[in-house]
Amino acid sequence: MKNLIIAATAALLSLSTAALAHEFKLGDLVINHPMTFNTAATAKTGGGYLEVTNTGDTADRLIGVKADFPKVELHTTEEKDGVARMMHVDAIEIPAGETVSLEPGGFHVMFMGLGGDPFEVGEKIPATLIFENAGEIDVMFNVEERTHEDKTDHSGHTMSN
Numbered sequence: 001m002k003n004l005i006i007a008a009t010a011a012l013l014s015l016s017t018a019a020l021a022h023e024f025k026l027g028d029l030v031i032n033h034p035m036t037f038n039t040a041a042t043a044k045t046g047g048g049y050l051e052v053t054n055t056g057d058t059a060d061r062l063i064g065v066k067a068d069f070p071k072v073e074l075h076t077t078e079e080k081d082g083v084a085r086m087m088h089v090d091a092i093e094i095p096a097g098e099t100v101s102l103e104p105g106g107f108h109v110m111f112m113g114l115g116g117d118p119f120e121v122g123e124k125i126p127a128t129l130i131f132e133n134a135g136e137i138d139v140m141f142n143v144e145e146r147t148h149e150d151k152t153d154h155s156g157h158t159m160s161n
Contacts, residue, residue: 026129026137028056029094034139036111036125037146039118046119047075048109048127048141053099060133061091062100067127070113077105086110091132109141119143 024031034050054060065072075086084105092107094100102108111125119125125141 022140022142024137024139026131027134028058029054029060029131029134029137031129031137031139034127034141035144036119036141038121038143039114041116041118043114043118044112046111046114047104048111048125049102049104050109050139050141051099051101052094054094054096057096058133059096060094060131062094062129063091063132064130065109065127066130067111067125069111070115071110072112072127073110074107075110076107094131121145 022033024034030053032051032053034048036046036048039046048065052062062074065074073088074090074092076089077084077086079085086108088110089107092100092102100107109127121143123143125143126138127141128136128138130136
């Protein structure tokens with residue numbers, strides 16, 4: 001009976017890990033675990049994170065993201081004089097044979113104009129990643145619980161023209 005309980009527990013743990021880790025393939029690119037964190041009810045923006053692995057011999061660039069929001073941009077975070085600022089970037093380089101992480105405090109997708117509709121844990125945000133060479137791929141950003149390790153707050157970030 002003890003072995004049965006251990007086997008069942010292991011199976012459940014592997015299922016929960018598989019549910020969190022999801023990947024998409026586009027040619028030589030592997031997009032791993034697109035996700036975002038839950039946001040406050042008053043948040044105007046939310047950050048999106050993922051990893052892109054280029055298994056090929058040719059570099060590519062992430063040049064855009066489309067989603068059903070008033071504005072979606074690629075951003076980076078720069079620190080100057082102890083103050084972090086999020087800045088728009090035109091593209092994110094994906095060198096051949098390397099993995100690039102979009103993560104809190106670095107490159108990320110900025111979903112702007114949440115309009116009182118916060119990201120809620122368990123929700124899935126459909127989006128299309130646009131690569132310069134590989135083309136477009138539809139992905140799902142899983143909304144996950146913000147942990148104490150991630151203190152990046154996009155709620156005060158506003159749209160600018």
